[in-house]
Amino acid sequence: MKEEFYTALEDFPVVTAVKDFNGLEMALETENKVVFVLFGNITDISMIVKKIKAKNKIAIVHVDLIEGLGSKEIAAKFIKYNTLADGIISTKANIISAAKDLGLITVQRFFLIDSLSLKNVIKYIEAGHADTYEVLPGGMYKIITMLSNIASVPLIAGGLISDKEDVISALSAGATAISSTDTTIWTL
Template sequence: MDTPQLLELLADGPVIAAVKDDDGLKRALRSEAPVLFLLYGDILTIRDTVAQVREAGKRVFVHLDLVEGLSTREISVDFIARSTAADGVISTKAALTRRARELGLVAIQRIFLLDSMALKNLERHVSNETADLVEVLPGLMPKIIRQLCRTAGRPIIAGGLISDKEDVTGALGAGAVAVSSTNPAVWSM
């Protein structure tokens, strides 16, 4: 899968199921969400978990920072690329998303917008070389999402604290290409 294919898929189903445990995974596999973010796992189980998602006909992105046993080094990306059928990765670390792009994986850089300084530094941290998409957290900031869509130069995914239809429509209306949520009620919207 490449970035244009992902964006096309998200245009039809812009809600991403973010799963943080086995129960969430079971529910997400039964949901209508076409894309899953794996926010848990370890190096012994990640290959099988990714395979399970792919067998269900869904696309899957592994959050490298949250898989136990992986380091913050580029070899972790190599491991995911060689050992799993993941479509891409998520990380807060630019070096890891950059490596993912080099290996042909879709790279999503997760950014926590805690204050105006983090917002100012966003352009410096995200470039064409580091990520295909940017996930911003929290995703409940339509005004900021609108601004990021104009300035980031990358498609924006809104995540974090998305809990109802109003949150989803607010983020999408502000220009986000998708929203990610760990809330199963949101996955069917």
């Protein structure tokens, strides 16, 4: 499944990131193959993922944003055994590690706010804990270039991607794909 995920990122470098049911319905009608789920709760996440899988798309659930899931490793187990999700997104290394052990695709999300956070991101990427990394905000092209040269797995740029120029710049800087909740970006 990981190779299929990598291929999907290369073939459709705009990841549809959905934050509500309206966005989900729109994402299901796009050609894009990967859907990042950024909403839901423990009572509806299985149904959300089923809708994505019914359209033959790859479902990656941001476990930190699912209401009712905690910040412990059990969140990865819940997704693995209670949904059809292909993988998870998390900012928490312990959840990424647990999900990887369970055979889920792992996307570690980082928020870059200063030089200290950048040093931590470099440390995690060099250690190779996740299957891919997402850095936010996505408009930091010099940083994306540097991180893509370090990473041996796909790098996704997300956050504050607002137009075609941002998409092209992030991809040109070395990102494999971008993620966006902006539906106008999904069809570029």
